[in-house]
Amino acid sequence: MNNQTTKQDFQKPPRKNNSANLVGFIIVFLGVAILFKNLNMGSIFPSWIFGWETILIIIGLVIGINSKFEKKASIILILIGSVFLLKNELGLSIGKFIIPAGAIILGLYLINRNRNTPQLPPTPPQDDEYDWDKRVTTDLQSENPGTTTSSTNDPYAQATQAEHRIYNKKFQPDFENYLKVDNFFSDTKKVMLSKNFLGGNITSVFGSTSLNFLQAELKQPVVIDTFQLFGSTKIIVPTNWRVYSNVSSIFGEVDDRRPMIEIETDDNKKIYITGTSIFGGLTIKNS
Template sequence: MNNFKRPKNDGNIAFGFIILGIGVILLLKKMGIFIPSWVLTWPMILIVIGTFAIIKHEFKSFFGFMMLFIGSYFLLKNEFDFDFGISQYIWPIGLIILGIYLITQRKRENRIIEDIRNNWQANKSTGAFKSSTVEDAKIVSEEGGSTSSSTDSGFTRTTGTSFSDKLNIDAIFSGVNRKMISKNFQGGKITAAFGGVELDLTSADFNGVVTIQVDVIFGGVKMVVPPHWDIRTEVSNIAAGLEDKRFFRDGGVDPNKVVILKGTILFGGLEIKSY
């Protein structure tokens, strides 16, 4: 059986505490207990999203720290009249930092992919990879890149065909199209925040049970799967939609190919279909 190894922090606990906190705040307000007005403002939404992303990625999320900084800045400025004198520069500076990050991240990803290709070809007979290359691939994956951290998982780019065995997709204010062709598919994770993901699994294959962690916040995920896969959804929907548009063949589903979808969908949607 193909066992999927769960990540150290799949984000469910952090997201659960966030939802719990929102529920407690709304309940206290309905009960007439004083709740500061700034708690329910738009900068707090950014702070919550940033906090969730930081915890989910074990304090290695550039997007999380960016959202936390912007939310904290506007919260202090709008609600507490803290004027740091940089209002007119905040967006240009933010765009410059974001641009530098994307450029350096892309160059690093391309370098690591090229190293993996070279080592893959050089060590094809033994299947060995240089440890430094593997560690770099792990770092890129943890920072939100799309390179797989497994030594036998191949490589993948931000969009297009993936040669990895595991999913690691982060669509933050963007769209990602991914086609998996691995014959040893091992599940993985998908995160969509203010973005969308289109995942094609029709060319992938596996045996056993795999788990895909799906977390959607103000976004959408569309999955195209083979009609004989057994898809079991265990996601939590909060003001969200879940549509199963699969086309079932006469032969039914294969009990040896089970995909379990876990996670949380908040103000978003998940669509599952087959051809």
């Protein structure tokens, strides 16, 4: 019974990747448009739909819809594609407004960043602490029966109990156990030492990411969401971990270099790798 309870507390495996369906529909639409153009029927579609600017906008929309526009890469791609599309269609000069527009965006970003001070998430509560509180409370109540009513009427005690309940409901994993990597024209190499890794997000745009999990531990199945645009990601995992890759690749590569050897694995040590790779590569290996 306890085993069933612990399994229910684990994170559920990710659902089907809806971004693959969206990318498929977009590719079909572009194929139909190119076919009509080759058949001298391109007047049905506007000329700008065949430009590289439109491709950038479409890629940004795919990434944004898939991540609910939480990834900055989607906004960057949409902005770049939109700026050059307006330049070509309306004859606007980029140099006249790109510098002031960039200054405005940078200023708003700095203002918003300074306004929202980052806060460290709370650390997990220890069961021993709550057991100790219960023992002390029980002993005090047995020695002083009259203190029960006074503690329940004490507003400070009630506030403390309410705070503990909110604390438990809103608990979030700390930074040590959660991974978040954003690479833009840069490289990142990390050795994960977490003894309770809980998953995370990886974004590589014109950059590379290398993660080593040989010294990390898993206590439940986790999900790592990745995005590569002209970038690469390398993930090194222990041999007793199960890795399931469900990455949509567009002109990219997902290379699993782990040896085909049957090894006993733990059902709790599972990593589900999801995301999108566009002109990029994802490599999974054991060493």
